[in-house]
Amino acid sequence: MRRSVLLGTGSALPAKCVTNAELAERVDTTDEWIVERTGIRQRYIAGEGETTASLATEAARKACEAAGVEPCDIDLIVLATATPDHTFPATATQVQKRLGCRGGIAFDVHAVCTGFLYAMGVADSMLKNGLGSRALVIGAETFSRILDWEDRTTCVLFGDGAGAVVLEAREGEQERGVIASKLHADGEHKELLYVDGGPSSTGTVGKLRMKGREVFRHAVVNLAEVLGEVLEEAGVAVEQIDWVVPHQANARILDATARKLGLPAEKVVVTVDRHANTSAASVPLALDTAIRDGRIKQGDLVMLEAMGGGFTWGASLLKL
Ligand code: UT7
Numbered sequence: 001m002r003r004s005v006l007l008g009t010g011s012a013l014p015a016k017c018v019t020n021a022e023l024a025e026r027v028d029t030t031d032e033w034i035v036e037r038t039g040i041r042q043r044y045i046a047g048e049g050e051t052t053a054s055l056a057t058e059a060a061r062k063a064c065e066a067a068g069v070e071p072c073d074i075d076l077i078v079l080a081t082a083t084p085d086h087t088f089p090a091t092a093t094q095v096q097k098r099l100g101c102r103g104g105i106a107f108d109v110h111a112v113c114t115g116f117l118y119a120m121g122v123a124d125s126m127l128k129n130g131l132g133s134r135a136l137v138i139g140a141e142t143f144s145r146i147l148d149w150e151d152r153t154t155c156v157l158f159g160d161g162a163g164a165v166v167l168e169a170r171e172g173e174q175e176r177g178v179i180a181s182k183l184h185a186d187g188e189h190k191e192l193l194y195v196d197g198g199p200s201s202t203g204t205v206g207k208l209r210m211k212g213r214e215v216f217r218h219a220v221v222n223l224a225e226v227l228g229e230v231l232e233e234a235g236v237a238v239e240q241i242d243w244v245v246p247h248q249a250n251a252r253i254l255d256a257t258a259r260k261l262g263l264p265a266e267k268v269v270v271t272v273d274r275h276a277n278t279s280a281a282s283v284p285l286a287l288d289t290a291i292r293d294g295r296i297k298q299g300d301l302v303m304l305e306a307m308g309g310g311f312t313w314g315a316s317l318l319k320l
Contacts, residue, residue, distance in 0.1 A: 003177030004124045004135070004167040006320055007069065010062025011163040011288040012055045013044040013275070020156070027152040034156050039251025043159030043276035046142045053085045055162035056140035057098040059284070064099075067166035069134060071099035074166070076132030077106040078123045080115025080139045080280035082309070083146055084108060087199050095138065105132060112193075113247050113308025115139055115280030116163070117183060120304070120316055124178045127169035138164040139280035146195055148207040157249075158208070159276035163284025176298075176319050180234040182226050183314035189218065193309040219253050222313045223305055224260040230303065230315045238262055241317075243296050247306030248272035248282040257305075269295070279308065296320065 019042045020031035034040050046055070056079060064071050079092035092106040105126075111118040116139035123135040140162035147155045170177065192214045197206020223246070231238060238261055246254050248271050258268050271286040278285055283304050290296040298320050307313035 001172065001174065002128045003170050003173035004127045005170045005173060005177040006318060007166045007168050008063050008065070008067025009163070009165050009284065009288040009291050010059045010064070010066055011161065011285045012058035012062070013161045014046040014050045014055065016045050016047050017042050018045050023156055026149065027155060029152045029156055037252070038157060039270070039272050040157065040276045041273045044161055045144045046160040050142070051085045052081050052083050052140045052142050052162070053091050053094040053098065055142070055160065056091065056095045056138045056164065059140065059162035059164040060095055060099060060136050060138055063136065063164040063166050069166055072101050074099070074101055074134050074136050075104035076123060076126060076135040077104065078109055078119040078135060078137050080109045080111065080119040081141055082110055082112045082115065082279060083142045091140070092138070111308065111312040112310060113249065113277070113279045113282065114183070114306040114310070114312035114314050116283045117181070117304060117306050117314035117316055118312065120178070121181050121183050121314065123167055124181065127167060133169050135167045136164055137167060138162060139282070139284045141279040141281045143208070143279055146205060146208050153212060154208055154210050157277050159278050161275055161278040161281045161285050163281050163288050165284055165287070179317045179319060180230050181314065181316040182229045182233065183312070184222070184226060185310050185312045187310060189311050192218070193311070216250065216253060218311060219249065219307045220256045220260065222307050222311065223257045226313055226315045227257070227261055227303065227305055230317050234317050236301070236317065240301055241267065241303050242300035243267055243269060243290065244303045244305065245269045245283055245287045245290065247308065248275060248286055249277045282306070
């Protein structure tokens with residue numbers, strides 16, 4: 001049996017941190033409203049010269065260091081983003097170049113906030129099927145560049161950043177690695193969360209539009225359902241999970257999902273207060289944070305989960 005084992009994680013944030021109070025000087029909002037409704041206290045915003053590729057490369061380098069592998073040992077890069085540096089080529093190819101590797105597989109995956117889960121699923125399948133031996137799976141975004149900074153209902157919610165993991169294919173591994181994953185999509189609800197532009201429709205980049213309250217309702221239902229599916233497939237009881245690392249959209253969604261599943265809040269990694277919603281970067285950013293601060297350790301059973309535009313949603317269970 002071939003398993004994809006997580007060797008190391010890394011993350012990167014832009015230099016500039018913007019607090020709720022600073023935002024309140026630009027749009028009609030308050031620190032109290034943002035904290036009460038979302039749990040967000042600050043976010044990082046990319047400055048000049050900071051892009052999805054630069055943040056992704058920094059996170060990837062740190063993940064390689066933590067994994068004890070050289071970037072040239074990586075033969076597969078799967079990068080999840082909805083905010084690529086260019087319409088093409090894939091940002092993954094530019095990360096490959098910046099890391100100094102050549103010739104391996106490198107491509108982007110686009111599933112918005114569920115992007116990292118989709119990228120993990122694709123990389124895991126490719127490693128299991130012998131299409132690579134060591135993969136960098138990256139979630140990286142600069143959502144600040146697609147926000148309507150006049151729209152208080154969305155611009156206070158998002159931030160920029162990147163997270164990365166190194167996965168290695170191991171023959172005969174029975175303990176560690178990715179145990180089970182489930183991914184879903186339903187294009188029916190596009191209007192609830194989308195960007196109003198694109199190369200083939202308007203010829204512009206567009207701005208993010210969201211009906212937050214409706215997305216919230218779908219998120220809690222879909223996430224609880226997909227978590228149940230993964231637990232069932234893995235034959236694991238909810239009590240056996242050591243940590244849940246969820247997509248960081250809103251502290252209230254994290255609480256409601258945990259309650260629905262009967263998971264104690266202490267087992268849920270929360271970074272939305274510091275990073276806000278960084279879309280595809282949020283799960284690997286939170287995972288790296290909790291590994292580096294010593295909460296998540298080797299041998300722990302960890303559930304990753306996310307839900308986002310599309311809608312797309314998914315979950316993945318792995319033993320570190
Ligand atoms: O990552 C992809 C998945 N995305 C999500 O999961 C986001 C899911 N949704 C949410 O997190 C929440 O729905 C929001 C945080 C977006 C909004 O919270 P809510 O409790 O659902 O608020 P609401 O949209 O129902 O708005 C309540 C009120 C409205 O005023 P009225 O109509 O009641 O007078 C809004 O206009 O809050 C107002 N409001 C604000 N007030 C101050 C909306 N945004 C703001 C703001 N500051 N930034």
